[in-house]
Amino acid sequence: MTAPAIRVAGLSKNYGKHVALTDLNLEVQPGEVFGFLGPNGAGKSTTIRILLDLIRPTAGRIEVLGTDPRTGGAALRERIGYLPGELEIEGRNTARELLGFLADQRGTVAKRRIEELAELLDLDLAKHVGKMSKGNKQKVGIIAAFMHRPDLLVLDEPTSGLDPLLQQRFLGLVREAADNGQTVFMSSHILSEVQDTADRAVIMRAGKLLGTENVEDLRRRSPRSVELVFAEPVDEAEFAGLPGLRDLHVDGRTLKCTTEGEVDDLFKAAAKHRIQSVLSTEPDLEAIFFSLYGR
Amino acid sequence: MTRSIFTQTLKEQRRGLIGWSIALFAVPMMYVPSYESFAEQGALDMEGGGIYDAMGMGDFNTAAGYLDSTMFSLMGPLLLLIFAITFGARTASQEESGTLDLILAQPVSRTKVLAQRFAALTVQTAIVTGVFGAAILAGASAGNMDLPAGNILAAVVGTGLLALAFGAITQMVGALTGHRASAIGISAIIAVAGYFANNLGGMDPDTEWLRYLSPFYYATGDSPLTNGWNLGLIAVLVILPMATLALSLSTFNRRDLAV
Numbered sequence: 436m437t438a439p440a441i442r443v444a445g446l447s448k449n450y451g452k453h454v455a456l457t458d459l460n461l462e463v464q465p466g467e468v469f470g471f472l473g474p475n476g477a478g479k480s481t482t483i484r485i486l487l488d489l490i491r492p493t494a495g496r497i498e499v500l501g502t503d504p505r506t507g508g509a510a511l512r513e514r515i516g517y518l519p520g521e522l523e524i525e526g527r528n529t530a531r532e533l534l535g536f537l538a539d540q541r542g543t544v545a546k547r548r549i550e551e552l553a554e555l556l557d558l559d560l561a562k563h564v565g566k567m568s569k570g571n572k573q574k575v576g577i578i579a580a581f582m583h584r585p586d587l588l589v590l591d592e593p594t595s596g597l598d599p600l601l602q603q604r605f606l607g608l609v610r611e612a613a614d615n616g617q618t619v620f621m622s623s624h625i626l627s628e629v630q631d632t633a634d635r636a637v638i639m640r641a642g643k644l645l646g647t648e649n650v651e652d653l654r655r656r657s658p659r660s661v662e663l664v665f666a667e668p669v670d671e672a673e674f675a676g677l678p679g680l681r682d683l684h685v686d687g688r689t690l691k692c693t694t695e696g697e698v699d700d701l702f703k704a705a706a707k708h709r710i711q712s713v714l715s716t717e718p719d720l721e722a723i724f725f726s727l728y729g730r
Numbered sequence: 731m732t733r734s735i736f737t738q739t740l741k742e743q744r745r746g747l748i749g750w751s752i753a754l755f756a757v758p759m760m761y762v763p764s765y766e767s768f769a770e771q772g773a774l775d776m777e778g779g780g781i782y783d784a785m786g787m788g789d790f791n792t793a794a795g796y797l798d799s800t801m802f803s804l805m806g807p808l809l810l811l812i813f814a815i816t817f818g819a820r821t822a823s824q825e826e827s828g829t830l831d832l833i834l835a836q837p838v839s840r841t842k843v844l845a846q847r848f849a850a851l852t853v854q855t856a857i858v859t860g861v862f863g864a865a866i867l868a869g870a871s872a873g874n875m876d877l878p879a880g881n882i883l884a885a886v887v888g889t890g891l892l893a894l895a896f897g898a899i900t901q902m903v904g905a906l907t908g909h910r911a912s913a914i915g916i917s918a919i920i921a922v923a924g925y926f927a928n929n930l931g932g933m934d935p936d937t938e939w940l941r942y943l944s945p946f947y948y949a950t951g952d953s954p955l956t957n958g959w960n961l962g963l964i965a966v967l968v969i970l971p972m973a974t975l976a977l978s979l980s981t982f983n984r985r986d987l988a989v
């Protein structure tokens with residue numbers, strides 16, 4: 436039985452009078468991809484920066500790879516790759532110079548690794564980091580986190596600023612890390628990017644944990660807004676009584692509703708007509724909270 | 731070559747360092763070599779008194795007085811302090827921008843970051859002070875100043891150490907607060923207060939104790955251009971940055987970063 440990659444017990448953090456985290460409990464197993472979900476201001480970055488010993492907890496016990504980050508120091512950070520949230524990089528360095536400098540602090544980065552990652556993420560290493568767009572800075576941060584193949588990756592909103600194609604490439608990197616047996620702890624306020632890769636996820640809001648969820652369950656149970664366009668006008672009454680359907684609204688050929696759980700009933704009813712198009716959008720986290728945990 | 735925080739800091743600030751070196755070479759070159767011609771024209775036969783004393787500029791008429799008034803009373807310390815204070819704010823400004831998060835995600839301790847930054851600041855201060863000193867020595871020789879080079883060096887070294895002390899104070903306020911503006915602002919206030927404490931304290935025996943509180947006193951308080959080295963005073967300026975660094979390290983290690 437190996438120790439958890441991350442264990443957080445009774446963690447609280449106040450910024451002066453402002454309470455950012457209350458009594459957080461969390462365990463991440465080695466080799467797991469773990470999603471850390473929550474809307475803006477939930478306390479994700481606060482938790483993550485405590486794991487990295489950038490800030491200190493007000494109360495609680497923390498173990499990262501079996502060590503208290505407070506005492507683990509540099510030796511512990513050798514085994515961690517961290518991508519800061521709201522990453523800001525200044526300076527006249529080119530990406531190559533900056534990443535080379537960061538790699539030198541470790542001395543364990545394989546020679547071609549930075550180039551490989553840059554190619555994968557479509558990053559021009561000769562550009563000056565200070566002048567880069569947000570997305571390109573984010574790529575630099577991702578490379579810095581992944582380059583030394585750490586045992587634990589702690590990623591704070593890793594896909595923010597990346598376009599959809601690169602989000603996919605990034606998720607590929609996460610999967611590759613997971614296949615290597617590395618542990619990944621990533622925060623997000625978007626369920627879909629976590630659900631594609633994560634085994635488990637927690638949801639937090641206002642400094643409190645709402646529950647640990649199997650990501651599949653979460654996805655199945657979360658509400659989804661669906662828009663169907665039919666070839667001819669349909670009657671609202673046909674759909675009105677269906678289970679798991681809310682906010683039904685039919686306007687001529689267009690049906691809009693919110694579904695919870697399986698969409699089987701809706702589609703069977705709809706299949707009696709010719710369907711021209713289907714649009715199903717994922718709800719944001721707030722909507723999920725609302726439906727899972729009430730107000 | 732393996733890059734360290736130390737070498738990387740020197741590299742990242744090299745342009746600034748070159749700029750400051752040029753300024754600290756040019757300024758003595760504008761004033762010092764003209765001593766001889768000014769003295770021959772009698773342009774320096776002016777009465778000192780009140781306002782000049784308050785600015786630490788006692789007398790222009792001797793070589794030592796001229797050099798002290800033009801270079802070591804105000805201009806030299808002013809430039810070197812502005813240099814050291816802006817360079818000393820480096821870590822605080824990186825903390826504020828968020829870049830420090832990325833550096834500290836690597837296996838380097840906070841102590842190492844700050845200590846190597848201090849080492850870089852020491853080297854940078856030594857370089858600009860060296861340039862400043864070389865320019866003065868060259869200027870003094872061109873202007874036929876009859877001053878022992880050792881005395882000039884004593885004044886230069888004292889002023890350089892003074893600058894280092896203020897760089898260290900800036901770094902300490904930065905380590906304490908994490909804000910670039912506080913680091914620079916508070917050090918600048920201490921510098922201005924120290925400057926006046928030294929000069930006003932020197933004018934009146936009743937307030938003479940004020941001088942001893944001022945770092946400026948330990949740089950040029952014993953008139954090194956006339957009296958040469960005063961190792962006791964210099965020692966204070968060696969210890970001051972060290973003690974400041976020790977304080978910086980202990981507070982920096984205890985604090986929440988970038989909040």
Ligand SMILES: Nc1ncnc2c1ncn2[C@@H]1O[C@H](COP(=O)(O)OP(=O)(O)OP(=O)(O)O)[C@@H](O)[C@H]1O
Nearest residue numbers: 450453455473474475476477478479480481482989
């Ligand atoms: N330095 C600070 N001083 C005071 N309050 C802070 C500070 N940093 C964060 N907070 C507060 O703590 C709470 C948690 O913030 P945190 O940055 O951890 O949220 P987050 O989940 O990362 O949000 P986001 O998705 O916007 O990044 C918020 O209410 C925030 O306002």
Ligand SMILES: [Mg+2]
Nearest residue numbers: 479480481520
């Ligand atoms: Mg955040």
